[in-house]
Amino acid sequence: MSLYAKFASLAETYRGLAQSGHNPFKVAIDRVLSPTEAIIDNRPTLMVGTNNYLGLTFDPECVEAAVAALHEEGTGTTGSRIANGSYAAHRQLEDALAAFFGRRHCMVFSTGYQANLGMISTLAGPNDHLIIDADCHASIYDGCRLGGAKVTRFRHNEADDLDRRLRRLPEDGGARLIIAEGIYSMLGDRAPLAAFVEVKRRHGAYLMVDEAHSMGVLGRTGRGLAEEADVEADVDFVVGTFSKSLGAVGGFCVSDHDEFDVLRVACRPYMFTASLPPSTMASVLKALEVLVRRPELRTRLMGNARALHDGLSWRGFVVGPQISPVVAVQLRDVATAIQFWSALLENGVYVNLALPPATPNGIALLRCSISAAHTRPQIRRIVEVFEHVGEKLGVLKVRQAAAV
């Protein structure tokens, strides 16, 4: 029996996508020009699917900090913090993040995926319960499996459902950790955190919020949805990433618990992987500083998000209910979505194609993520191209006819 036999149907789908013109899993970005532009297939392309919310990937201060660290401390740490030691920068970055979130403790991880994998699998053991929003990211699901805790899903964003499922759990003495996200990556919607906090208190549970898409985006000072909802004191753990608003790679968790530090010698995805390289830490540290110093980036981001959201919905596209830097256009079926996505690319607009089962409720999405770095003419261009392709494929005509 071949090791690959179990992938037969997946392989067939994969081949099918390749034949449809452009393979969404094989997009080659030949050259990146700026936070919003790249060359794909020899064509100048507007990048509208990068999660580069504050547009800091080419920020001169961040680049300069990374270059200086590269010269001073070399290309990599070549080992893990537990076995090979921490650099001063690891501690500096952790202190800076703890200070930013107003928390006592912070651990940084080599990727955002590992932050979820490590924190969730270590905090919740086989006798504990994890109660997670059904639409949580794959890294949260994988963290749940790795630790062996008992896992229950609740209906997306429904506090009553969360309450009901907590009530049904057996009284077995296990701890209970609820997990939700600040902004959900597929539809761009937010968790009803104030309602979740009430439920959490009633059941004596812990609460973790993944602010991967909301850090630097939401909240008065950019700390995310917990800040915006004014419930930070009731959030036990905030996890996040450096690969979105901070423009690099890596992840973190902050908390106020006295016992937090012991996780450094218990958390395997933290212990057994090479630590973040000096250049990455330097650019992240600088990006955090820029995030704090330039709140106008957040204002510009939300203005751009509104412009894209309104532009697309006025032209008859089905987008999410909330203004968010993730603007997801819903299409009626997978085949249309693939065709639409290919046509956008041919017209110089790159977005993310998101298909079931990676999407909720089996919907097909063209997922746009907007940046503070997008200009208004760029946003107008994105909307024009969507409209042009939508009319060509009959997507808009059908919608307008239905509206009459």
Added chain:
Amino acid sequence: MTLLNEPPYGGEAFAGAPSFMTETYQQIVGTIGELLTGATKGRFKIDEATLLKRDLNLDSLAEMDLLMMLEDRFDVSISLNHLPEIQTVRDLAMAIDRIKKEAA
């Protein structure tokens, strides 16, 4: 004719059910059958031996959603950790039967 139009859980479909099973177990099987028939729009003939993944093409998300519906239907907590052991409708019904008895 679809399964929706006929009594899906008549006697002969379950002739092979172990005799120690209680009526409650049979009711659980019936409920699972109804939910699956609805979810798959009656395209499949579903009995206790039906394989969720292979016969019904349920992907991982659909399996998890099915558990969620069953939790609500029976007012119990069925953790995702049961999924690796559940291949057939029978496995699923037996797991729920056990959980119901433990919770009682």
